[in-house]
Amino acid sequence: MNMxxxxxxxxVALALLSGCSWMKTNTTKRENIAPPKALVELTPSLSVxxxxxxxSGKGAAKSGVRxxxxxxxxxxxxxxxxxxxxxxxxxxxxxxxHESVKFRLTGGPGVEGDLLVVGSLDGDVLAFDAKSGTERxxxxxxxxxxxxxAISQGLVVVRCNDGRMYGxxxxxxxxxxxxxxxxxxxxxxxxxAAPTINGELVISGTDGGKVIALRSSDGATAWEHAVANSDGxxxxxxxxxxxxxxxxxxxxAYAAAYRGQVVALNAQNGRPLWSRPxxxxxxxAASASQVYAVDSDSLVWALDRSSGxxxxxxxxxxxxxxxxxxxxxxxxxxxxxEGYVHWLSIxxxxxxxxxxxxxxxxxxxxxxxxxxxxxxxxxxxxxxxxIAI
Numbered sequence: 425m426n427m428x429x430x431x432x433x434x435x436v437a438l439a440l441l442s443g444c445s446w447m448k449t450n451t452t453k454r455e456n457i458a459p460p461k462a463l464v465e466l467t468p469s470l471s472v473x474x475x476x477x478x479x480s481g482k483g484a485a486k487s488g489v490r491x492x493x494x495x496x497x498x499x500x501x502x503x504x505x506x507x508x509x510x511x512x513x514x515x516x517x518x519x520x521x522h523e524s525v526k527f528r529l530t531g532g533p534g535v536e537g538d539l540l541v542v543g544s545l546d547g548d549v550l551a552f553d554a555k556s557g558t559e560r561x562x563x564x565x566x567x568x569x570x571x572x573x574a575i576s577q578g579l580v581v582v583r584c585n586d587g588r589m590y591g592x593x594x595x596x597x598x599x600x601x602x603x604x605x606x607x608x609x610x611x612x613x614x615x616x617a618a619p620t621i622n623g624e625l626v627i628s629g630t631d632g633g634k635v636i637a638l639r640s641s642d643g644a645t646a647w648e649h650a651v652a653n654s655d656g657x658x659x660x661x662x663x664x665x666x667x668x669x670x671x672x673x674x675x676x677a678y679a680a681a682y683r684g685q686v687v688a689l690n691a692q693n694g695r696p697l698w699s700r701p702x703x704x705x706x707x708x709a710a711s712a713s714q715v716y717a718v719d720s721d722s723l724v725w726a727l728d729r730s731s732g733x734x735x736x737x738x739x740x741x742x743x744x745x746x747x748x749x750x751x752x753x754x755x756x757x758x759x760x761x762e763g764y765v766h767w768l769s770i771x772x773x774x775x776x777x778x779x780x781x782x783x784x785x786x787x788x789x790x791x792x793x794x795x796x797x798x799x800x801x802x803x804x805x806x807x808x809x810x811i812a813i
Contacts, residue, residue, distance in 0.1 A: 460742075460745070460760070460762065461740065466775060470776040472767060472810070473809065476516060476517035476807070477806065477808070478512060478517040478805070479803075479806075480508065481505075481506050482505055482803065484802045485504070485802060489530045490747070492791060493799075493806055494534070495793045500798055501554065502804070505529060505530060506528075507524050507526055509524075509540070514808070523552065523559075529544055529545075530568065531543025531582070533572065534574060536576060539553070543570075560597075561596055563597045567584045567588070569583070571616040573619075574620055583617070583628060587604070589638065600643075601642050602643060616631075617669060617670065623640075625692075627672070627677055629665070629681070631665050632665075633666060635677065649694045652666075666681045666684075668704065668705070673729075675691050677689045678715050679708070680702065682704065682705050682720060686699065686717050687700075703720040706746075707789060708748075709750055709756065710751065711729075712729075714729050714770060715729050718746045723737055724737070724749065726770065738773035741766065744762070746758045747788060749789070751770065752797055752811065759781075759785075759799050760786060762783060764778055764779070765779045765781060765799055779809055781799055781801055784801050785802050
């Protein structure tokens, strides 16, 4: 299957009608999707140790969303579609507290300080004390929440599947503003770009392939920039989502779109700095000198951070439905559809280490804290891995 054919097959596999509330396993005929490339035997040149692994609820299960753990102040926070929210000790994996609610949780968690916020498939937003699990407040939004809320400066921002974004007061959950763009595409990939609060701006991607910045004070549009164009004869051919988080490094915002580009924008005014054609369904990652992206065929790319020029490409994981990448020192970390975690050298893309968490997919991006990376599979198993010095 050529690149375009493989990309379209993946689009069909990931897509569902806007407003639907659940991803069924029979959404597409999986036999029409190119099989994952077989892994070659690896002699690791980097020592990576498994620190601990622990089950915590059902994870994302069959919801199709990309849940991942959040690590704050020595705690690992996780949530799942069974309504279980847990805090684990980051060093040992021991459960510190857990709460169960009667909601199918698919958005989050988002955590800052002592506040933890999650969203549900039914449009519920729930806030908890991150230290004890005590519920603080609840709110309602217009549709399902399938990405992590953003929290900063007393503001909680929630992105809904219908394209609306809400700003809530972090203290009591009172709604401050709502952004409603309208004209949501009929068909979109399963997932949304998580909002990012950057100073006075809230920056997120849209299902129409644009990066948009809102004023955090009132939700008004500050700037927007198209990363992909919704061209084509059919709804599938017009898919052009930004489903990955916008990465802010310094004064630059980096984004990638399905059937679009990887772009670098001035984070304050949206002025384009460079762009490179590349179709991606996830977030990018950035190091001091490079930007990394996984394309829609699961090829891993390193681009020069100042110009967007290609530095290297790794095709060893083609069709393995890689997670979004994360940078861990001199290495890039990704998870794959068969539960493997891979470490690549950021200098040349060579695979240097591999561990296996389970036999099911790791869809959420790895979370890096110092020399340790935390990953979660779709069944809610959490693993912590440390680079040995």
